[in-house]
Amino acid sequence: MNKKVILLIIFQLLSFTTYKATAKGFKFAIITDTHLSSGNPKPAEDLQLSVNQINATPNIDFVLVTGDITENGDRASxxxxxxxxxxxxIKYYIIPGNHETKWSESGMTDFAQIFGSERFDFEHQDFRFLGFNTGPLMRMAYGHVAPQDITWLKQELEKAGKDRPIVLATHYPIQEGDVDNWYELTDAVRPYNIRMFIGGHYHSNRQLSYDGIPGILIRSNLRDKDGIGGYGIAEVTSDSILIYNERIGEPKQKWAALSLHHTYYPRAGKATKYPDFSVNQKFPQVKYDWLLHTGIGIYSSPYIYKDRVYIGDDMGYLSCYTLKEGHKCWSFQSKQRIVGTPAAADGVVVFGSADNHIYGLDSQTGVQKWKIQTNAPVLGAVSIENGVAYIGASDHTFRAIHMQTGKVVWEYTQVKGYIETKPLLTKDEVVFGAWDNTLYALQKKNGTERWKWTGGLTRIHFSPAAVWPVYANNKVFIADPQRALTAIDLQTGETVWRTFQxxxxxxxxxxxDKKRLYAKTMNDSIVCYSTEPNTAVKLWSTNVGFGYEHAPSMLIEKNNILFGSTKEGVIFAVKAKSGEVVWIYKVGNSLVNTVLPIGSQKLLFTTTNGEVGLLNWRN
Incomplete structure (x- = not known):
């Protein structure tokens, strides 16, 4: 290290440790994890008690509300x-938690409409406060800070300056196992005077360290085992931040203190740990044809039509790329995020947007041909057959649409929950799940209900809603969040078999060939069952070694190779008939959406961190 670099580091450390706050001192309250729901009045009662006590407490300047405001992310709650x-x-500032982002009938658009934004940014005395979303959005995965939010954060911190004391509010703790790109976030903010992160999620008071940066987690607002709810108080003095636990009706108790003068981390440092990409060295045959960093979160899988790739993103863009080089051909922007995977045929690409519309665009130019207004966001993926596009929305409606004209062929309006899945098209039926514990089967030609299956599910969190159903031998197969692999009779809707094995x-x-059924377990393995018998018969299982896993990314077979992906950026290929691992490749550390194999040696993928890439490999 040369002398100039050493002097610069010393200067930064000295400037950090000699910063003297000129604030007069102030207090703020922190409310988190309130979990309001329509079926349980107690969380609302607990929140009201906290509001009453804060209003009765003198000298509290403002309130931070740090996520999991509701249980199910619904608009009413x-x-x-x-x-x-x-x-x-007094004024409050609020951000969402994972219960607003994962289970959200609006694709998390209601939150910003109701509260004004998914972020906050304000100054109080000498301090700057910034709060932002830590996901995950719609897909079950670790928390994730979207690339566009990290860009925003860097811009705002640069405006604040290097020495202004900063408090960052998140829902998740910014550490491995909670947020998949924790290292990107801590590396982005460490050049600045971050005095603490503050948040919730774990429903308990905890003092943590995020790569050296102090982290404070506050207890849930919900009543505890003693029947008493509560919140946190932060008192900023001339030299410290004091953290108190405030139980309703009791004196506050200090449980943590942070110095405003102590150097907790080196500004010129880096994260203490990064993701391990060493698995890639074991499979050098896997290479990129091309890789794009879009800078925008992506929650849809790619779709290929006539050597063009179509992808929707978190900023509402439907973009078209060349398959061979990854060059962007055009982008069309809807007014809200795109969650569901698009589809294309007959010169038209169809997708839904959280802006309450379904769009049909010219697949070559991106020019809008038609759009259909809905009564709620459209989060579902699209399936196409014989010139008709099938898609579900959050307005309790499933639609069949003529692709060329945008005319609704039929609609089914009896869905109780919202739809995010890709519908299954059989010879005569269309089958899809919703977040209401139910799998629906309709007649494809007119939308008449054939049957509904619930399998005894009683909680919406167990709904067969994220899985893309498949079928063979007169049976529909699903894997739901209750951790059961299930076969359902296509004609009657009766359960044929259901195993938790x-x-x-x-x-x-x-x-x-429709003979084998595949599923990803929650710990390391892929399992294969036979589709033919009317009992659950396992054919093989293989340990791929991807660890704890719950991302709803489907498994796709192509040329006798089975491909899959995980919440931690891993893509894998195994032999379809034996489960033998062919290769494993780590493309990042965030969720990889359902991959799209092409031919015998190429694969297209997207990630929630905004990457789009084309992999190839040799035998």
Missing amino acids: LLHAKSILDRLH SQVRETIGIST
């Missing part, structure tokens, strides 16, 4: 929470 929080006599979750696949 968000509005209920707002009606209570609006009774505060392999602990699968929301991921499934079918062989091209």
Whole structure:
């Protein structure tokens, strides 16, 4: 290290340790993990008690509300929470938690509409406060800070300057096992004077360290085993930040203190740990044809039509790329995020947007041909057959649409929950799940209901809603969040068999000859069952070694190779008839959406961190 670099580091450390706050001192409250829901009045009662006590407490300047405001992310519960929080006599600043982002009938658009934004940014005395979303959005995975949010954060910190004390509010703790790109975030903020991260998620008071940066987690607002709810208080003095636990009706108790002058981390440092990409060295035959970093989160899988690739993203863009080089041909922007995977045929690409519309675009130019207004966001993926596009929305409606004209051929309006899945098209039926514990089967030609299956599920969190159903031998197969692999009679909707043997979750696949059923377990393995008998018969299982896993990314077979992906950036290939591992490749550390194999030696993928890539390999 040369002398100039050493002097620069010393200067930064000195400037950090000699910063003297000129704030007069202030207090703020932290409310987190309120979990309001329509079926349980107690969380709302607990929140009201906290609001009442904060209003009765002198010298509290503002309130931070750090996520999991509701249990299911639904609009009614968000509005209920707002009606209570609006009774505060002081200003509050709010961000979402994973219960707003994962289970959200609006694709998480209601939150910003109701509260104004998914972020906050304000100054109080000498301090700057920034709060932002830590996901995960719609797909079950670790928390994730979207690339566009990291860009925003860097810009705002640069405006604040290197020495202004900063408090960052998140829902998740920023550490491995909670947020998949924790290292990107801590590396991005460490050049600045971060005094602490503050948040919740674990429903308990905890003091942590995020690559040296202090982290404070606050207890849930919900009543504890003693029947008492509560919140946190932060008191900023001339030299410290003091953290208190505030139980309703009891004196506050200090449980943590942070110095405003101590150097907790080197500004010129880096994360203490990064993801391990060493597995890639074992399979050098896997290479990139091309790789794009879009800078925008992506939650849809890619779709290929006539050597063009179509992808929707978190900023509402439907973009078209060349398959061979990855060159962008055009982008069309809807007014809200795109969650569901698009589809194309007959010169038209169809997709749904959380802006309450379904779009049909010219596949070559991106020019809008038609759009259909819905009564709620459209989060479902698209399936196409014989010039008709099939897609579900959050307005309790499933639609069949003529692709050339945009005319609705039929609609089924009896869905109780919202739809995010890709519908299964059989000879005569269309089958899809929703977040209401139910799998629906309709007649494909007119939308008449054939049957509904619930399998005894009683919680929406167990719904067969993220899985893309498959079928063979007159049976529909699903894997739901209750961790059961299930076969359902296609004609009657009766359960043929249901097994918890392999602990699968929301991921499934079918062989091209329809004889084998695949699923991803929650710990390391892929399992294969026979589709033919009317009992669960396992054919093989193989340990791929991907660890704990619950991402709803489907398994796809192509040319007798089975491909899959994980929440931690791993793509794998195994032999379809034996489960023998062919290769494993880590493309990042965030969720890889359902991959798209092409021919015998190429594979297209997208990630929630905004990567789009084309892999190839040699035998």
